[in-house]
Each structure stands twice: as C-alpha cells, then as structure tokens.
Amino acid sequence: MAIGGKKLSWIRRDFLIGGASALAYMRGVRINAAPRFPDNPFKLGVASGEPTQDGFVLWTRLAPFPFDEMSGMPLEPVVVEWQVSSDEGMSKVVAKGSTIADPTMGHSIHVEVSGLEPHRYYWYQFRTGSEISPKGRTRTLPMAGGSIDAARIGVVSCQKYEDGYFTGFRHLSREDIDLVVHLGDYIYEKKGKFYKTRTHHGGTCYTLEEYRARYAQYKMDADLQAAHAAHPWAVSFDDHEVVNDYAGADEGNSDPTDEMTYRRTAAYQAYYENMPLRRSAIPNGPYIKLFRRLHFGNLLAINILDTRQYRSEQPCYAGKKVERCDEVFDQKAAMLGKAQEKWLYDGLRSSSTRWNTLAQQVIVAPRQLSENRYSMDKWDGYEIPRRRLIGALGDGHVSNPIILSGDNHRHWVAELRSKPEDQETPVIATEYIGGSIASRGDGSEMTNSGRRILKLNPHFKYFCDQRGYLLCTITPAQWRTDYRIMRYVERPGAPIETRISFVTENGRPGAIQV
Ligand SMILES: [Fe+2]
Structure with missing residues (x-):
C-alpha cells in the first residue's frame, strides 16, 4: 500500500478485539474485516477533537452513498484501522490500532488515543478494506x-x-491555531x-436517518472537511x-412516545455519530452529557457549556422578542440546570489558570432590542440564573473570566x-460574540437594528452583520480577539480580513479596541 511514494505500516489483520467488536461478537454478528465498497467510504472526511495533553479523539463515518439507506453501508460491522504519526508523511507511526464501525452508530468511529507527547502536532489516517482516508492533522x-x-x-x-x-x-x-471551538448550530x-x-x-429532520443525511450533506462540504482535517x-x-x-x-421527558423525546433521541444520536466526541458523550436516549472542561497548561481553562438541554421554557410567550414579564424573574427558572451549575461554579472557584473561559451559546449581557423589548431565548429571559452566573464570575475568586457566545x-x-443594566457598576467579565459562518447570508456591516441596539446598550462595543469567526490569542498578559470577517458568502471565494480587534488585559475586565 503506498501513498505519495511512502509505504504505510498498517497493522496486520489479526487485530486485537476492542470494546465495540467484543460487543458485536456477543451479539453473534459477523464482523467484516475485509469489506469491499461500491464507492469511496470516506466522503464525509475525517476529524479529531477533545484534545488532552497526551491524546485526542479520531473520527470518521463510513458513507459510500451518504443519502442512501444506511449511507450505502451493509448492515454489518466493519473493521477500520487507524494510525497516528509524528510526521506528515506518515512514516513515524507512534500509535495504531483497529476499531469497529457498527451500523448501530451509523458506521461512525470514535478512537480515543492517549500516551502521546504534549503540545505538538500529529497526523492520522484510516483504512478499511482497501480504502484509505484523507489525512488529518491534530494537536495535543x-x-x-x-x-x-x-x-x-x-x-x-x-x-x-x-x-x-x-x-x-x-x-x-x-489559521495557526491550537483548537477550534464550535458553539452550536452545526x-x-x-x-x-x-x-x-x-x-x-430532503425534508425537515425528525428521524435518525434524516438527521444523519443532514449531517452528511454538511460534512460533504470540502471547506468544512478542510477545517476538520487541519485542527x-x-x-x-x-x-x-x-x-x-x-x-x-x-x-424532553422520558416517554419515548412523546414527539419531542423521540426527536431529541434521534438528533442527539446523530450528533454523537458525527462529532469527534468521547465515549462519555454517548447519548442515553434523549440525554447527552456535553458540558466539560479543557485546560491549556496554567494559562487557560475552557468550560464548554450546554445552555439548551437543561433550560426551562422561555418565559413571556416563549422566545419571542417581547417586554420582560414576571416570568423572567421566576426563582425556579433554569438555564444550565443544577448539576451543570454546580460543576461550573465549583470548577471556576478551584481553577488555577490565568484565564477562565465560558464557551457557550446564547448572549449573556443584557441586550435591549428596542424600547424594553428583549429576546427571551437569551440569558435576558433567565434573570435569576444570570444573577447566579454573575455572582460566581464576579465574587473575586475567578481569574479573568471571558465569555464566548x-x-x-x-x-x-x-x-x-x-x-x-447599571452602567455605574464594575465590569466583571468580557463577552466576545462570534458571528456565523453562513447563517443570514452576505449581510452588511451595519443595520438599523445594530445601530439601535448599540445606542440602547452602551456596554455593547461593536456590531457587524457579516459572516466570519473569532480568532483568540491568549497570553499571560492579554486576551486578544480578532474579528475575522468576509464581505460575502452567497458566492464562493471571499477573502477574509481582521476587521477589528479587541483586547482584555490581565486583571482588567472589559474590551479595549486596538
Ligand atoms: Fe444559528
């Protein structure tokens, strides 16, 4: 087997039997160790995620015909071999093994690699039958x-x-980055x-097959594949x-006949199958545990939050942009839920990193849209949970809180x-809110509502309704956020520019334009 003239040192076929294959054997299912495919099974690309100091998760999902039943795969488990190399040419293999792509998981694989060196690049690749995947690069x-x-x-x-x-x-x-953080709406x-x-x-997604096909369509995009394969x-x-x-x-409730429970179960399953997540995130019916923490040495802790699964219903006519009613101040309202709040606040209190980041979804800072009208889907609809969050961030124990939304x-x-909402009180945290990769199309630099909201909310320092992402450079002295923005996305090929940059200095919450 040769790629680019280099011999690949794939493992022999008498591989060790891992957890998934042992399970398949117990079910009495034949595992296909030499599958043949009617077409390229790696059309959805490769990905890595959940880095630690000594490893990461490697992901792919076999789909020779992504929109067909079972994505064009046979209804049998198949063997996928993987290898990790310390060089791009894949000649210095430092870890390798095999795993099972099982039909119950949409023929996805999630390999948890450990025992590697901290803070360095690695390259990885998969093989199944005679098919070899594209190469991915990742980093501990x-x-x-x-x-x-x-x-x-x-x-x-x-x-x-x-x-x-x-x-x-x-x-x-x-980009020269260590990690991509995705805040949702994949x-x-x-x-x-x-x-x-x-x-x-296809139609609106309700079933597992429909969500799988939707992920497949997104994942067939070459630009998205490139970003997964690079970081x-x-x-x-x-x-x-x-x-x-x-x-x-x-x-959501535990009644499997309830429509929302059914849909959430299907959607969470498809989410897990298509993301480079650890086994700890395998869904249990309509539940999935996604909140977790990553550490960059003593510099940075990233708390990845789930503001959707545990929240109470949006108050005051559920999610509409309305005046705030008494329900906004409901003492029982939840945004993160009890278990996640405890985990977050305990973690923040005991953190010893210089910067402490919340990577979460909806805007935290109060945002008046027009005279007294707010979006009830944001933290604006959940005043009591927000007060608890602000209490935790501002009690003097948390070093440099930064919120990413x-x-x-x-x-x-x-x-x-x-x-x-009191401009006389001290700033306790800085919130950097990233625009979308594609949602809302081209957009424009300024809009009437943008102008109005900036005027009504002096604690908002910047607005732009064009597409892009945030690039954050964190050093002991400073957090810098570059707003990387494109002028169009409705046709391909837009250049990108750093439209504006803000910094937060160590020990001084707030955003300074540079
Ligand atoms: Fe969205």
Missing part, C-alpha cells in the same frame, strides 16, 4: 499546569448551509427550499441540531457588569 494540548506563552483558538458557530458557502472554514483551516433542521443559495437535501475541535450544540428554540427541561449570527463585543 500543553502539559497540565505547565506554563505556556500563548494559546490560539478559533471560535465558530451557525453554519446554515442554505444561506451561504463555508468559505470561512477554508480560511479557518489555514446543522439546521428545516427542509430544503428551492430559492436559497444552496438547498437542504482538533471541541464542539457544543445549540438548538438547530434538534429544532429551533427548543427548551430541554420542559419538552454564538447563536446570534452577528458579531458583537459586550461588557458584563456586576449589575448588568
């Missing part, structure tokens, strides 16, 4: 507790395929419409991975005060 995190000079992360969200090309991902693939669930820039395949990702979801503006706690499709910068 720095040594836990160790001192490092800088970390760089890309922050993305909201890639409505219908609204534009994924040019932003092509640019992201070329897919959109609605049916295809003929008048959009690109057309969603490790840490992903979180928002609402559109299931359905617009859903609120977990009220609509998505969902809104526009770029913003905001400062969060100890009493959020």
